[in-house]
Amino acid sequence: MNKHATVVAGLAGAVKRYGAVTALDGLDLMLHRGELVALLGPNGAGKSTTIALLLGLVRADAGRVELFGVDPQDLAARRRIGVMLQAAFLPSTLTVAELLRLTMSYYPAPRALEETVSMAGVGDLLGRRYTKLSSGQQRRVQFAMAVCGRPELLFLDEPTVGMDVDARQKLWTSIRQLVAEGCAVVLTTHYLEEAEALAQRVVVLAKGRMLSDGSVDALRSRVSQARIRCVTDLDADAVAGWPQVAMAERDRGYLLVRTDAAEQVVRRLLDADPALAELEVLRAGLAEAFSEITRDSTTEQEAA
Incomplete structure (x- = not known):
């Protein structure tokens, strides 16, 4: 990450409480232009609260929250963002084309309809009523609505839930295009392979605190x-x-082994069985790293 890249939004020492529950506990987070940040964490980690603060939907109890250097509730700043949340309640009588034109009218310089349609892959849905679409088709329309205003900062909350593999891959391509154009993207997803495929930076939260902030490779290295x-x-x-x-087990004809000394174990395997075949050595993936970091955090908090 370029430390001198333009900051588009951020939290500094942000605290948010809901009654006796502390959702965020002094969180520092900076978002930069042209960067895709995957915001990960177990349920209750503070991801939704972080996004709500940056969108100006709730106020922090302490600390500072800025969107393009101003208050997140500033209308001019809000017109520079796009949002795709998990739940969307849209007019039931409108077609997809009508929804897109209505949404585009809220922005000073929206994308052309044809460009938006192509980016979201909704060309076959324009004449259909939104409420008659499948959940995956609705998600594609919601993505179109999120990007039609040419956002400089885009929030994607579980964007590919309900999509088939082909639609998911096409959406990933469009997201990469947006980042290449300089758009900052905040992604929350339970599909860790999605974060691994898209993110330049992964932020892991648990119980309102940051556990890790760095590249996918840096997280794996832990x-x-x-x-x-x-x-x-x-x-x-x-x-x-x-x-x-650490572990050895059988799975569909293969022997699976976990170890922190791969080279030594591979040598012993080859010595013990000269006929050994189809040998693969894989480093830990994002899923393993995420599980270990959040598990360690839970263990530390329970011990405290």
């Missing part, structure tokens, strides 16, 4: 274990007892 997969006649229970082996 997990020392690697995964080994191979075809062998070696007994899984015996391998599980080797030094530096």
